Amino acid sequence: MSQQILITTGIYDLIKDHLRRKKVTVEVENTLLQELRTAKQVLRRDLPEDVVTVDRLVTVKDHSTNEEKEYLFVSDKEAKPKKNKHSILSDIALATIGYKVGQIIEWPFADGEKKIEILKVEAIA
Numbered sequence: 001m002s003q004q005i006l007i008t009t010g011i012y013d014l015i016k017d018h019l020r021r022k023k024v025t026v027e028v029e030n031t032l033l034q035e036l037r038t039a040k041q042v043l044r045r046d047l048p049e050d051v052v053t054v055d056r057l058v059t060v061k062d063h064s065t066n067e068e069k070e071y072l073f074v075s076d077k078e079a080k081p082k083k084n085k086h087s088i089l090s091d092i093a094l095a096t097i098g099y100k101v102g103q104i105i106e107w108p109f110a111d112g113e114k115k116i117e118i119l120k121v122e123a124i125a
Contacts, residue, residue, distance in 0.1 A: 003105075005039045005098025006051050011088070012041050015097075018089050027108040032094060039098060050101040050121050054088045058096060059120040063104070068119065073097075 007015075015036065019029055044053075052058050054073055061068045071086045071093070079087035086093055095107035096118060104117045 003099065003103060005035050006047065006100070007039055007041060007098040008044045008047060008053065009041045010044070011053060011097065012036065012039060014088070015094070018094075023089070024094070025108070025110070028091075028094065031108060035098070048100065049123050052093075052096045052099055052118060052121055055124050057120075057122040057124055058118065060092070060096060061117045061119050063115040063117060072124065 015032060018024065019032060022029075024032070047053060052073070054075060057070060057072050059068060059070045070084070072084050073088050073090075073093045074085045076087045076089055079085055079090070081090075088097065091109055095105055095109070095116065099105055099118055101118050101121055104115060106113060106115050
């Protein structure tokens, strides 16, 4: 990936720990490591509201199916996928974290490479 992601130091550390525990495929691990090498780390208060992170409602469009979906990204402990609360360490969250509205990402999901676009990001209380 040639795009620089913008993340908090806490999220950076969380992803690094997730990778150390070998919780993702080799392809996803390589992609994440490449992103983390060039990532810009900021304090949570300095993170723009249109950037994907924890406690944000994110709308993405899958360019292969033209389908739009909404995800609420929460901490791993609060995740309840049936209630649309997805862990910040879920596949879709890892693919979009640090990107902002309007950016298009190509990501190696379990069911194949997909091109997704971030349409909307909203902070939740």
